[in-house]
Amino acid sequence: MSHKSDIEIAREAAKRPIQEIGAKLGIGADDLLPYGHDKAKVSQPFIDGLADRPDGKLILVTAINPTPAGEGKTTTTVGLGDGLNRIGKKAAICIREASLGPCFGMKGGAAGGGYAQVVPMEEMNLHFTGDFHAITSAHNLLSAMIDNHIYWGNALGIDQRRVVWRRVMDMNDRALRDIVTSLGGVPNGFPRQTGFDITVASEVMAILCLASDLADLERRLGDIIVAYTRDKAPITCRDIGADGAMAVLLKDAIQPNLVQTLENNPAFVHGGPFANIAHGCNSVMATRTALKLADYVVTEAGFGADLGAEKFMDIKCRKAGISPDAVVIVATVRAMKMNGGVAKGDLGAENVAAVQAGCANLGRHIENVKSFGVPVVVAINHFAGDTEAEIAAVTDYVAGQGSEAVLCKHWAEGSAGTEALAERVVALAEGEGSAFSPLYPDEMGLLEKIETIATRIYRADGIVADAKVIKQLEEWEAAGFGHLPVCMAKTQYSFTTDPTARGAPTGFSIPVREVRLSAGAGFVVAICGEIMTMPGLPSAPAAETIRLNEAGDVEGLF
Structure with a gap:
């Protein structure tokens, strides 16, 4: 197993010229607007010419609520895209661009990890195509x-x-x-x-x-x-x-960006709304373009399924007229342990009971995603310290929920580690079929939409909102905005608005502090609890360790 850092692995990648990657999807060199040798935008006339083509299968990758133990949603998205190509499917991935805020703050980069990465990693995490x-x-x-x-x-x-x-x-x-x-x-x-x-x-x-x-x-x-x-x-x-x-x-910014995975498979990286304060999905243009060019498109929605997947279904799918053929929920044994009450420093020790206790968080996400009428598979993103008994505990739990868990080793092994997941995804997408429908109809009132998400997805008893918030929503309905979906701004760490409440809490309410009308985007933002639309840096920002080394290469991004 490799102990190289993500950035070392990315730097050693045998990248192909971006025109070769485009050719895999049938995009001619003249239809690519290159930004250097390894990234390009896809031209609007080419995209316009795809309108009459049939769509490929759309696979959504989402996750449990994130913990400091790490889940690996982007890594799994990349690994699954490579895995689908490995088993002979023409597949592309669609992910979001990285924001400089978390890159220099807490989170590090957003291009995957290990042997399941998108490159050029440094550019993607810095200015990319601007x-x-x-x-x-x-x-x-x-x-x-x-x-x-x-x-x-x-x-x-x-x-x-x-x-x-x-x-x-x-x-x-x-x-x-x-x-x-x-x-x-x-x-x-x-x-x-x-x-x-x-x-x-x-x-x-x-x-x-x-x-x-x-x-x-x-x-x-x-x-x-x-x-x-x-x-x-x-x-x-x-x-x-x-x-x-x-x-x-914005005339160039709206064109999707094409890059490649470490295994030289096509990846569209475009748009970057956070899922805790915005809608958390890559661009409709990139996803739609990929669906016209590939048989399988793997895309990711940010943070846990309570945020990213719900917004993907209720905002993006509703607006773009698309729907997922299968959904992958990413979980790790380590995260299950944290949800089961184990401190970060103690994650190395085997603790099957904690894994079982923490699975309640995963179970709620499985139920929630299934409620949209789509088939679900769980990807267990493997870490070296996971024991057989701990993996079996997750697998057994998921089987008890009427779903299947597949162990994935893409971080260490690349696409070889996701063959089983790729096969399962194909079986689901081409099998019983999806009966997708959003959580609520357009005509439901705005307050009721917020309550529906709070009670049915977060499992709250209800919401708490000031008279002025309720009055504001009523005024917007009177002005003709009642049909809009809602975008919940809420902590990603919990089903509740308390970031420390892990697992599957009950007996709480969701405080709605403020509402904002995004009439151009076409949704109403409900700001819940203490969530900030301008984050702060942590006490020791990642920026302190990011620098150029003597060779002029970037260090510390991962």
Whole structure:
């Protein structure tokens, strides 16, 4: 078994020119817009020409609630894509781009790990093809134009106290959460309170990931509600006149990025909304394009199935008219132990009883995903210290839930370690078929949608919301936004809003602190508990150990 770091393995990869990877999917060299030798965007005319082709099978990879023990969702997504190619299927993977915030903060990179990685790993975790910078620029252009409109006489009659468009940057910076702008007198405008979110929480990010093409992108940008007048009439981005220029800034960013796995299989890496504060799926354009080009498309939804998978089903599938043919839930023996009460330092010791106790978290996710009418398989992402008895405990538990668990060794062995999972996924996707339906209908009221997710997915007794939150939802319904799905902003670590409540808790309620209308993206965000739309850095940020070595290579990204 290798003890090389992820970045060492990635650096030794025998990458093929990106034109060769495109050719595997039938994308000609002229239809690729190369960014160097190993990454390219797929051109819009080529994508437009795919419309009449049939779709391949869509496989969603999700997970249990994350723990400090690690689950390996991206690693499994990459490993399964390689595994499907290994057993003779034409497969592509679709994942999200990495945000600089967690990269320099807590989480490290987002390109998989071990021998199941997407490369070029350093670029993917840094600036990549500049998509996030374009989103940041487009978002802040709108911010600047709103304040500028007010400065030059405020012809639209914007109530400065009701400007709801904040600013963004792609970095964890808690100092910017709640700030006052335009101090310094008349030349600098009118002081007002505002704040920054992280770029991945921007409505522009959500719009880029949900838009079907450039025209749809521009229309959705125009629909963004940025402020209200004194009599509460909405002011949109279109009213400010920023939609055209924002679309220009995003014209390249909306094109899906093609890269490759360590085994030279195609991977689309595009878009990057977080799943705890946004909708957590890669772009509709990338997924749809992949479905036209491959027989199997493996995509990932962020964090646990209570967040990423629910949003994938209720927001992305609903909006894009797609549905998964099978769902893989990733779990690890180590994470089961943590859910069963074992401290991180004690994970090395065999503890079958803790594994069994922790399986309740996995069981709830299995039940939840099945409730969408889709077949489920559990992938046990193998760690070297896992014992036979512990693995058997998970396998037996999953069998008792009417599903199957498959041991996966892709981290150490690449696609050889996911053959069994690939075979199982094919059997499910081509077998009984999926009877997918979302959790709630469009016509259900907004508050009821929030309650439905809280009670049926999180298993809460109900929600707790201020009168002002309820009134706000009623006003949006009256304004014609009641049909929108909801995007829950909640901690990823628990079914509850308490990040320390592991396992499968009961007897709790979900406090809804604030609601935000994303009229362009087409959903209402419900901010629950203490969740922040601008994260902070930890006491010892990853940035402290990231540097260039003497050879000029990046170190410390993993």
